Amino acid sequence: MLDYTKKLRDEFYKHKDEENAAPMEAYMRNQFPFVGMKSPVRKDVFKQFVKKHGYPEKEQLQEAVKELWRMPERELHYAALGLVDGFLKKLEEKDYELLEYMIVNKSWWDTIDHIAANHAGKLFRLYPHLLETVGMNWRQSDNFWLRRTMILYQLKYKGDTNVELLKDIVEENLGSKEFFINKAIGWALREYAKSDPEWVLNVTTQLALSPLSKREALKNVSSKTIKA
Numbered sequence: 141m142l143d144y145t146k147k148l149r150d151e152f153y154k155h156k157d158e159e160n161a162a163p164m165e166a167y168m169r170n171q172f173p174f175v176g177m178k179s180p181v182r183k184d185v186f187k188q189f190v191k192k193h194g195y196p197e198k199e200q201l202q203e204a205v206k207e208l209w210r211m212p213e214r215e216l217h218y219a220a221l222g223l224v225d226g227f228l229k230k231l232e233e234k235d236y237e238l239l240e241y242m243i244v245n246k247s248w249w250d251t252i253d254h255i256a257a258n259h260a261g262k263l264f265r266l267y268p269h270l271l272e273t274v275g276m277n278w279r280q281s282d283n284f285w286l287r288r289t290m291i292l293y294q295l296k297y298k299g300d301t302n303v304e305l306l307k308d309i310v311e312e313n314l315g316s317k318e319f320f321i322n323k324a325i326g327w328a329l330r331e332y333a334k335s336d337p338e339w340v341l342n343v344t345t346q347l348a349l350s351p352l353s354k355r356e357a358l359k360n361v362s363s364k365t366i367k368a
Contacts, residue, residue, distance in 0.1 A: 144196045145207040151189050152215055155181060164214075171248050172214040182215050186222050195226045202238050209246060217246055221254050228262045236263060236274045240286070247285045249320060256292035264293055271305075279309060284318050291324040298335050306332065307343060314348055325349065326356020333360035341365055 157176030164174040177185065196204045201223060208220035220242070239259050243252060264271055275293075278286040290309055294301045306328060313321050326349075333340040337360065344357050 141207055142196070142200060142204055144193065144200065145204050147193065148189055148208070148219055149211060149216060151185060152177065152182075152213070152219065155185060168214065168248060168250070172217075172246070173212050175213045175215045177215050182218065186219055190222075190226070195223060198227060198230060201227055202235075205238060206241065209242060214250075217251055221251060221259075224255075224259055228258070231259075231263050231266055233267050233270065236270060239263065240274075240278075243285050243289055244283055247283075252285050252288055253292060256289040257295040260289050260293040261296055265297075279312060284316075284321055287313060288320055288324045291321070291328050295328060295331050298332075301332050301335065303332070303336075303339060307347075310343070310349075311347060314350075316350075319352070322350040322352045323356065325353040329353070329357035330359050333357065337361040337365045 152175055155175060155177045159176065160178060161174040161176035164176065165172065168174075195201075205220040205223055208216045208223070211217075224238070224242075239255055242255055264275065275290060279290045281287060291313065294306060310325050310329070313325060316322060329340045329343060340357055341361050344354050349357065
């Protein structure tokens, strides 16, 4: 184990609180054990740790992240996300492998959504040609978390959203019975409606969205736009 990872783990363990952990685990449907650090405490502990120790060397990022990811407690997975956050401007093409590792292991909506909107979103901005290879593989994957990532990766693109690609990805997932896919479709459209509500309204009219997706998609579309 890297010395850096060990120190970070030990710092988190100092804040173990079983009373806090129980409801946190229940909220996540007991998918993972928790240290019991409430979000403000966890974020502050991580911030102070980085202030004191810095981030690991870029060459050690993958090893550090995977070591944290293999640990059971969910807060340590959040810490791993925080490490990747620190390298967003220095992401390399090959880092898609690390993102894919995080997506398909210890998968749940909390980590997936952060990876999609922040890490995958940044990677595909830096290296748009990866959409034709990595992005296509994720879109066609049997792993619905990879597909959810592709539905959501443009979440922060606003006016830069590739709407035709978004529509294509939505269409690929129509008819899914998976809650996390249908919710993601609605969320992606709802977010883009802040930039172009008429486009989103047209898409919801054209496509056979699930009731969940359609309901979510129209939350940011005014009744005036709908009536028009």
